[in-house]
Amino acid sequence: MTPLAPLEAHTFEAAGEPFAYLPSGAVFQLPRSAQLALDLLREGALDQQELLEGLIARGISAGEAEETVEEMRGARLIGGEDAAPAMEEQPVTPFPLQTLVLNLTNQCNLSCQYCYEFGEDRVATPEGKPKFMDWETAQASVDYLFVQAAGRRAVSITFFGGETLMNFRLLERVVEYAKVRAAEGGQYVDFSLTTNGTLLTPEIIEFLANENIGVTVSLDGPPELNDKLRVFANGRGSYGVIAPKVRALLARHTTRPIAARVTLTAEVTDVLGIFKHLKHDLGFTEVGFAPVTTSSNRLYSIGPQGLDRVLEQFRFLAEEYRDHALRNETHGFSNVSDTLTEIHQGVNKSHPCGAGLGLVGIGPSGDIAPCHRFVDSDAHALGHVSTGIDTARQADFLHRGHINRKYDCHTCFARPLCAGGCHHEAFVRYGDTGHPNLHYCDWIRDWTALCLRIYGEIAARNPAFLNHF
Amino acid sequence: MRRLRPVNRKARQIDDHIAATQGDIVGLQQGGPQPRPHIPMGCSLVFMPGWEVDAAGGTAGLCQPVERDLYDCYVTCFWPAQVPDHLNNYPDWTAKCATATKDWRNIDLVFP
Structure with missing residues (x-):
C-alpha cells in the first residue's frame, strides 16, 4: 500500500x-x-x-x-504518491470584464514625491498623449466595458487620475451614461473614485452622496506626517486644504463607507498615530495602509526595520480588530478586513489581482492597460478602446504573472493569498511584471500568519461575525 | 465531515466535494447525511423489486420475474423514460396490482 x-x-x-x-x-x-x-x-x-x-x-x-x-x-x-498533482488552472477564456478603471486625467495638482505616476519610478510615458480624457474616449470605454462584461449582473467603474476631480465634469457624464447603459442590459453598475481630497466642493460632495459613489481619499495622516511628501508644486503641505473638505465629505456622504488610503514611507511609519487621527479625529469609516512602491534606493523607501515597525503596529491594530469583532463591532482597519475576507472565501489565486483579467485601466488616450498603475505606459499597453484588447499581449502578461511560473512562491504557505504580489511593484523592483516580490516575502508571511490567527480566533469564539465576509 | 471542522467556504466546498464523491449512490434520497447502516431503496427487504441480483450474480434465480424490475421505475418515475411509462402509454399497467406484495403476479410483460 x-x-x-x-x-x-x-x-x-x-x-x-x-x-x-x-x-x-x-x-x-x-x-x-x-x-x-x-x-x-x-x-x-x-x-x-x-x-x-x-x-x-x-x-x-x-x-x-x-x-x-x-x-x-x-x-x-x-x-501518498497517488495524491493528485496540483492542476494547472488557466483562467477561463473569454473572461468577462468586471471593473473598469478610468484615469480621467494624468494631471495632478499635488506633487507627491513618491507618486508612481509622476515620481522617480514612474512607468508612464505620457509625452504627446492627451492630458485629459475626452467624452468620446470615455463613452467608448463605457461601451467597451458593457460589451466585454456581457453576462455579468454587476460591473464597476472606478475613477482615477492623476487627480480624478480635475475632470469632474467628465465624471458626471460618465455616471449618467453608464447608468443608462446598465439599465438597458438589466445590469447594475457601481461607481467609486480615489481622490486626494483637495478639490472637493459642496457641489461635488452632493453629487457623490446622491449617486452613492464610493470614495477613497489618499491621505497620509496628521499634518506633520501628511505634509512630508504630500505637497503642492510649491512645496506647501496639502493637509490644511484637505482636512475641512474631508470633514464636509464625511458629514454629508453617509450612504457608503468612506476610506482613507495611507502610503507608508521611511519617515511615515507611525501607523497607530495615523490610524487614530484618520479614524477618530477626522472620522473615516475605514483606513488602509500600503508601503510605498519604489525601488529600494529611494530615500523615502521603507527598509526592513521600518517594515518590522509597521508590522508590529499592524499586529496591535489587528488584535484591536479581533476584540471589536468578538463584540460584533466594526473597527475600520481595512488591511485586516480585506485579508479576512479572502481567507474566509478561501481564495487560491492564479494571479495576485484581477489586472488584465477582470479589470483593466484606461488612460486619457483610450489606451488599455492591465490596471490604473500601468496607464499611459507604452511598454505595458494591452490595446485601445477603439480596437479592443490585443489578446496576445494580454496572454503574455497573464502568463508571466501566473503563480505556476513563480517558482520562488511554490514552497510558500501564503501563496494562495499573495500569488507573488503586485505586478506593478514587481516591474518597478525587478523590471518584470511576473517576478515575485521577494523583497517583502517575510513580511507577507508574518502578516498572513497573523491574519490567520485572528481569523481562527474569531471562528472559534464568534463564528457568526464571519458572515459579514 | 465528522472529525475535521471545515471553517471557511473553501473548506466547506471541499467537504461537499468529498461527500459527493465518496458517499453511496442513493436513488431518491438527497440532502443531509446518509443514515448508517444504509439500506438502499429498491432492496428486496422493502419489497421494491428492482436492483437485487440472485446468488449467482444474475437475475435468473430471483424470486420475482425480471420484468418486475420495471415496477419501481413505473411507480416512482425513477427513470426519465421508463418502459412502461405511466404518463402516456401504459397508464393502466398496474391496474390489477393493488398491493405489490400480494398482486405482483398480475403485472404483465410489456412489448413496446
Missing part, C-alpha cells in the same frame, strides 16, 4: 485550538486525532493500516481513526 506522508499545510493555533491552512485556501479546525496522525507521519511515512494502528494504540477508537484518516486524505492534509 502506498505510504502516507503529511502534505503541504500551514498549521497554527488560535484560541487554544489547532487549525490548518492549505494551499487550496481551505481552513480546517483539527481534532486531536488529526494532530496525532500528523505527528505520527512526521516521524516517518506509514501506510494507512500502520497509521490506523498507531492512532488506535494512542487511544483513538477504530471508527474515529478511520474517519479521521479518510477526511485528512480528502482534504489533502495527508496523502
Whole structure:
C-alpha cells in the first residue's frame, strides 16, 4: 500500500485550538486525532493500516481513526504518491470584464514625491498623449466595458487620475451614461473614485452622496506626517486644504463607507498615530495602509526595520480588530478586513489581482492597460478602446504573472493569498511584471500568519461575525 | 465531515466535494447525511423489486420475474423514460396490482 506522508499545510493555533491552512485556501479546525496522525507521519511515512494502528494504540477508537484518516486524505492534509498533482488552472477564456478603471486625467495638482505616476519610478510615458480624457474616449470605454462584461449582473467603474476631480465634469457624464447603459442590459453598475481630497466642493460632495459613489481619499495622516511628501508644486503641505473638505465629505456622504488610503514611507511609519487621527479625529469609516512602491534606493523607501515597525503596529491594530469583532463591532482597519475576507472565501489565486483579467485601466488616450498603475505606459499597453484588447499581449502578461511560473512562491504557505504580489511593484523592483516580490516575502508571511490567527480566533469564539465576509 | 471542522467556504466546498464523491449512490434520497447502516431503496427487504441480483450474480434465480424490475421505475418515475411509462402509454399497467406484495403476479410483460 502506498505510504502516507503529511502534505503541504500551514498549521497554527488560535484560541487554544489547532487549525490548518492549505494551499487550496481551505481552513480546517483539527481534532486531536488529526494532530496525532500528523505527528505520527512526521516521524516517518506509514501506510494507512500502520497509521490506523498507531492512532488506535494512542487511544483513538477504530471508527474515529478511520474517519479521521479518510477526511485528512480528502482534504489533502495527508496523502501518498497517488495524491493528485496540483492542476494547472488557466483562467477561463473569454473572461468577462468586471471593473473598469478610468484615469480621467494624468494631471495632478499635488506633487507627491513618491507618486508612481509622476515620481522617480514612474512607468508612464505620457509625452504627446492627451492630458485629459475626452467624452468620446470615455463613452467608448463605457461601451467597451458593457460589451466585454456581457453576462455579468454587476460591473464597476472606478475613477482615477492623476487627480480624478480635475475632470469632474467628465465624471458626471460618465455616471449618467453608464447608468443608462446598465439599465438597458438589466445590469447594475457601481461607481467609486480615489481622490486626494483637495478639490472637493459642496457641489461635488452632493453629487457623490446622491449617486452613492464610493470614495477613497489618499491621505497620509496628521499634518506633520501628511505634509512630508504630500505637497503642492510649491512645496506647501496639502493637509490644511484637505482636512475641512474631508470633514464636509464625511458629514454629508453617509450612504457608503468612506476610506482613507495611507502610503507608508521611511519617515511615515507611525501607523497607530495615523490610524487614530484618520479614524477618530477626522472620522473615516475605514483606513488602509500600503508601503510605498519604489525601488529600494529611494530615500523615502521603507527598509526592513521600518517594515518590522509597521508590522508590529499592524499586529496591535489587528488584535484591536479581533476584540471589536468578538463584540460584533466594526473597527475600520481595512488591511485586516480585506485579508479576512479572502481567507474566509478561501481564495487560491492564479494571479495576485484581477489586472488584465477582470479589470483593466484606461488612460486619457483610450489606451488599455492591465490596471490604473500601468496607464499611459507604452511598454505595458494591452490595446485601445477603439480596437479592443490585443489578446496576445494580454496572454503574455497573464502568463508571466501566473503563480505556476513563480517558482520562488511554490514552497510558500501564503501563496494562495499573495500569488507573488503586485505586478506593478514587481516591474518597478525587478523590471518584470511576473517576478515575485521577494523583497517583502517575510513580511507577507508574518502578516498572513497573523491574519490567520485572528481569523481562527474569531471562528472559534464568534463564528457568526464571519458572515459579514 | 465528522472529525475535521471545515471553517471557511473553501473548506466547506471541499467537504461537499468529498461527500459527493465518496458517499453511496442513493436513488431518491438527497440532502443531509446518509443514515448508517444504509439500506438502499429498491432492496428486496422493502419489497421494491428492482436492483437485487440472485446468488449467482444474475437475475435468473430471483424470486420475482425480471420484468418486475420495471415496477419501481413505473411507480416512482425513477427513470426519465421508463418502459412502461405511466404518463402516456401504459397508464393502466398496474391496474390489477393493488398491493405489490400480494398482486405482483398480475403485472404483465410489456412489448413496446
